[in-house]
Structure formats: C-alpha cells, structure tokens
Amino acid sequence: MPRQLYELAAQADDHVFSPYCWRIRLALAHKGLDFESVPWRMTEKERLAFSGSERVPVLVDGHTTVVDSWEILNYLEQTYPEQPLGLGRAEVRFVRHWTEMVLHPGLSRMIVDEVFQTIHEKDRAYFRESREKLFGVPLEEFAANKEVKLEEFRRALSPLRATLEAHDFLGGSAPNVSDYLVFSGLMWARCTAPTPVLAPDDPVSRWRESMLDLYEGMARRAPCREAA
Amino acid sequence: MPRQLYELAAQADDHVFSPYCWRIRLALAHKGLDFESVPWRMTEKERLAFSGSERVPVLVDGHTTVVDSWEILNYLEQTYPEQPLGLGRAEVRFVRHWTEMVLHPGLSRMIVDEVFQTIHEKDRAYFRESREKLFGVPLEEFAANKEVKLEEFRRALSPLRATLEAHDFLGGSAPNVSDYLVFSGLMWARCTAPTPVLAPDDPVSRWRESMLDLYEGMARRAPCREAA
Numbered sequence: 001m002p003r004q005l006y007e008l009a010a011q012a013d014d015h016v017f018s019p020y021c022w023r024i025r026l027a028l029a030h031k032g033l034d035f036e037s038v039p040w041r042m043t044e045k046e047r048l049a050f051s052g053s054e055r056v057p058v059l060v061d062g063h064t065t066v067v068d069s070w071e072i073l074n075y076l077e078q079t080y081p082e083q084p085l086g087l088g089r090a091e092v093r094f095v096r097h098w099t100e101m102v103l104h105p106g107l108s109r110m111i112v113d114e115v116f117q118t119i120h121e122k123d124r125a126y127f128r129e130s131r132e133k134l135f136g137v138p139l140e141e142f143a144a145n146k147e148v149k150l151e152e153f154r155r156a157l158s159p160l161r162a163t164l165e166a167h168d169f170l171g172g173s174a175p176n177v178s179d180y181l182v183f184s185g186l187m188w189a190r191c192t193a194p195t196p197v198l199a200p201d202d203p204v205s206r207w208r209e210s211m212l213d214l215y216e217g218m219a220r221r222a223p224c225r226e227a228a
Numbered sequence: 229m230p231r232q233l234y235e236l237a238a239q240a241d242d243h244v245f246s247p248y249c250w251r252i253r254l255a256l257a258h259k260g261l262d263f264e265s266v267p268w269r270m271t272e273k274e275r276l277a278f279s280g281s282e283r284v285p286v287l288v289d290g291h292t293t294v295v296d297s298w299e300i301l302n303y304l305e306q307t308y309p310e311q312p313l314g315l316g317r318a319e320v321r322f323v324r325h326w327t328e329m330v331l332h333p334g335l336s337r338m339i340v341d342e343v344f345q346t347i348h349e350k351d352r353a354y355f356r357e358s359r360e361k362l363f364g365v366p367l368e369e370f371a372a373n374k375e376v377k378l379e380e381f382r383r384a385l386s387p388l389r390a391t392l393e394a395h396d397f398l399g400g401s402a403p404n405v406s407d408y409l410v411f412s413g414l415m416w417a418r419c420t421a422p423t424p425v426l427a428p429d430d431p432v433s434r435w436r437e438s439m440l441d442l443y444e445g446m447a448r449r450a451p452c453r454e455a456a
Contacts (some may be wrong), residue, residue: 091398
C-alpha cells in the first residue's frame with residue numbers, strides 16, 4: 001500500500017500551493033520517504049470524511065491516518081527517527097508560530113487575490129465566500145495597497161534575515177524542520193503570485209534559492225506562478 | 229581575581245536595567261559562576277577604555293576581557309561548557325534577533341521616557357540628546373500613545389505566547405539562553421517602567437513569574453520600578 005498525501009491542488013493536479021502541505025512534502029523528502037500525492041480541492045470535504053478532518057494535509061501511511069500538519073510532522077519524526085527533522089524543541093515551535101502568525105498573515109494580505117486566481121474553478125465561490133466572511137471585506141480590498149504591505153512584509157522578515165546572515169540554514173549547516181516551515185510559507189507565494197515578494201539581493205532570497213535546489217530541485221520544478 | 233561584570237546602573241549602584249546586561253547575569257547564574265557587579269554609567273566611557281568598547285556589558289574573567297553581550301555568551305559557553313546554555317543553533321539566533329528587532333523596539337517606544345526617569349542624573353543630558361537624535365523627536369513624543377502601543381506590543385508577542393502555551397520554557401522543561409534573551413527584555417521594562425506591560429492572565433506572565441523565581445529569586449529581588 002503506497003504512502004498517500006492528500007494535498008490541496010489548483011486547477012492542475014500537480015499544482016500544489018498550500019504551505020501546510022509543502023511542509024509535509026519537504027519533511028517526507030528529508031526522511032527519504034516516497035509518497036503518492038492525492039490532489040484534493042476545498043469543496044471535496046466528503047473525500048476526507050474517512051480521516052475525520054475537513055482539511056488537508058492528510059497522510060495515509062499503511063493502516064495509519066494522520067491529520068493536521070503539525071501532528072503529521074510529529075508522527076513522521078516518531079515513526080521514522082532516522083534523519084531527524086529537529087522537532088521537539090520549544091525554539092522550533094517558536095519558529096512555527098512566527099511563521100503562522102507573522103509570515104503567513106503578512107503574505108495573505110498581499111496575495112489572497114492571486115490565491116483566488118490560482119485555485120480550481122470549482123473552489124472559487126466557496127473560497128471567496130468563506131474568506132470574505134473572515135476578513136469582513138471583499139478579497140480585492142483585503143489585498144489592496146500591495147506596495148505598502150510589501151515593505152512591511154520585508155521589514156517583518158528582519159529576524160529571519162539576520163539569522164540567515166549568520167547561518168546557511170535555520171537548521172544550521174543543513175536544513176531542518178524550521179527551514180521547511182518558513183520556506184513553505186514562501187512557496188505559497190511562489191506558487192500563487194506572479195510578483196516575487198523578496199528582493200533579489202535579500203539574504204532571505206539566497207537561502208530560498210538553496211531551499212529550491214534541495215532534493216533534486218523538488219520545489220524549483222513544482223508548478224508556480226512567480227515570474228522568472 | 230574576582231570575575232567582574234561591568235553593568236549599566238541607574239541612580240542606585242544595584243539598580244541594573246539593561247537587557248543586554250541582564251542576559252549575562254542570568255547566563256552566569258545558569259552556569260553557577262559568581263561575579264562582582266561593577267556599576268557603570270553611560271557617560272563614563274573612559275572607564276571602559278581598557279576593553280576597547282564604549283558600552284556594557286563588559287566581562288573581565290581573570291586575564292580575559294570580553295565585550296558585546298553575544299560574544300560574552302559564546303565565551304561563557306566555550307569556557308565553561310558544563311550546564312550548557314544551548315547556544316550555537318540557528319533557531320536560538322532567531323530568538324535573539326526577534327528579541328532585539330521586535331521585542332526591544334516594541335518596548336522602547338512605550339518606556340523610553342521612563343528609562344529617562346530611571347537612569348542616573350549625570351546620564352540624562354547625554355541620553356536625551358543621543359536618543360532624540362536617533363528618533364528625530366523628543367523622548368516624550370516618541371513614547372506617546374502608550375495604550376495603542378501596548379495593544380500592538382501584546383499582539384506582537386503572539387508567537388512567544390503560543391510557544392509558552394505548549395512548553396514551560398523556551399528551553400523546553402528548563403530554561404536556556406533563549407529564555408534569558410527574551411526575559412531580559414521584559415526585565416528592562418520591569419526595572420524602568422511603573423506600569424506592567426503584560427496582562428496578569430497572559431501565559432507570558434506565567435512564564436515571567438517562573439523566570440523571576442530562578443536562582444533564589446535573583447530577578448525578583450532586584451530593584452525595580454514596576455508597581456506590585
């Protein structure tokens with residue numbers, strides 16, 4: 001029975017853009033574990049009913065089903081302890097929460113309209129309605145003033161930038177789960193938004209290039225909307 | 229020859245408030261190393277001439293003089309490897325830069341007028357002039373609108389808060405250098421500002437209480453201006 005990862009896909013089955021799915025893809029590659037990607041769309045809740053979750057990623061590993069990206073990471077670390085991801089330390093959790101509470105929201109308010117353009121046609125009405133309810137304004141309004149937000153976003157990366165000026169990776173000399181968590185946020189932008197969010201001379205860009213190269217260019221080869 | 233730590237002091241010699249000095253105090257206590265505090269004021273540059281630095285902390289350990297708080301932490305870790313601080317990992321550096329680039333500035337724009345009230349009389353003209361040059365506005369203006377800033381500050385603590393909801397310390401089950409870095413920022417506020425910056429029911433407060441208790445209440449017993 002092959003290992004299966006249910007992932008959010010855009011119009012094309014292999015166009016995977018969710019940061020929560022990307023962190024699992026990268027963790028599986030880190031541990032050298034093969035998997036079959038099962039494309040899934042937001043409006044296909046019933047296809048996940050077996051898992052008890054309404055969201056991806058969902059990992060089916062033999063007879064074990066695991067939901068929630070953080071749970072999946074911990075499951076992988078415990079089940080396949082070789083090539084450790086570096087999970088378990090509180091500082092890694094700090095990186096996780098910074099990613100989810102600073103990086104993701106900073107991106108969301110710039111790219112949500114492009115995410116809308118990226119997703120499968122059949123998800124669009126659901127996406128617009130649920131997000132506009134959450135934000136309290138139309139998607140396009142929520143994503144307005146991109147220039148101002150881009151400056152704020154780049155400023156908010158300052159602790160990451162200073163760290164990557166001193167270390168090749170957040171894992172030190174080699175990537176670990178901290179790198180996958182943060183980089184997956186940037187993959188969300190790369191896979192959905194035509195305009196790059198990093199300046200080319202940003203040390204964060206240099207690191208992103210290294211991350212794109214990992215595992216035979218796995219992330220670089222993935223479908224994206226970012227202009228070359 | 230006793231180990232000496234040159235520290236920024238307020239009017240009273242034992243009223244130490246600099247976050248960069250506090251992180252060294254705590255690291256020394258962590259390693260069980262005694263030291264003699266040498267009170268120093270901002271306008272006493274000539275007293276540090278021997279070190280080549282114009283700022284504290286300066287550590288004199290036998291025949292070795294070390295300047296810069298990050299250098300001192302690394303010196304202590306290398307020289308006294310027992311009871312490791314947990315330095316060396318890139319994620320710890322991320323916590324350091326978050327502390328210096330998010331926590332400290334968030335506090336500074338609320339408490340700089342109280343810092344001015346705290347410092348030694350002879351430092352006040354220098355402090356006002358140098359800071360007003362840096363900020364481009366009078367201290368009191370830079371520190372205005374505290375209510376709005378307090379909300380923003382507490383919101384900016386969200387990654388720290390979420391981490392401390394899952395772990396007792398940033399070091400996990402026991403404190404490490406990540407705890408000392410962040411907590412020392414909060415000690416800066418406690419030692420200078422009468423109004424507490426944390427809500428009592430904030431999980432960050434619970435952690436701060438634990439940190440205040442460490443090493444026989446070393447931080448709790450230190451002179452402070454925070455209202456009880």
